[in-house]
Amino acid sequence: xxxxxxxxxxxxxxxxxxxxxxxxxxxxxxxxxxxxxxxxxxxxxxxxxxxxxxxxxxxxxxxxxxxxxxxxxxxxxxxxxxxxxxxxxxxxxxxxxxxxxxxxxxxxxxxxxxx
Numbered sequence: 457x458x459x460x461x462x463x464x465x466x467x468x469x470x471x472x473x474x475x476x477x478x479x480x481x482x483x484x485x486x487x488x489x490x491x492x493x494x495x496x497x498x499x500x501x502x503x504x505x506x507x508x509x510x511x512x513x514x515x516x517x518x519x520x521x522x523x524x525x526x527x528x529x530x531x532x533x534x535x536x537x538x539x540x541x542x543x544x545x546x547x548x549x550x551x552x553x554x555x556x557x558x559x560x561x562x563x564x565x566x567x568x569x570x571x
Contacts (some may be wrong), residue, residue: 465550468517472544475524479533479540486544489537493545498565500562515546515556 476486499510514520524539526532549555555567563570 459537462551464488465547468547469544469551471545472540475540476537476544479537481537485537486541489541490545490548493542505559506562507562508559512556514542515549515554517543517546 473486493514496511496514499505500507520539520542522539523542524536527534527536527539550567553565553567553570555565557565
């Protein structure tokens with residue numbers, strides 16, 4: 457991925473950290489929860505089509521933003537935290553070249569093929 461796209465994703469990841477600091481949670485919750493969206497990979501146990509769907513559900517930034525906004529709207533910090541973690545994790549993944557998955561192969565992503 458181009459350096460400029462990685463910088464953009466880094467900025468979004470840092471924005472996720474900023475959003476997290478606006479909530480009333482201890483700092484250590486962020487790194488502890490950061491990898492939890494990878495639970496979406498469990499769909500690959502069924503098959504690649506289900507796996508791509510569940511992975512993309514947990515890694516789609518629009519879903520993350522909707523969850524975050526719902527948390528803000530409902531004044532529910534746990535829902536807001538969930539949205540922030542989903543968003544931050546997706547940005548972090550994209551820094552490393554992991555994109556949304558196509559249903560044919562785990563390594564076939566919207567950013568290209570993983571090596």
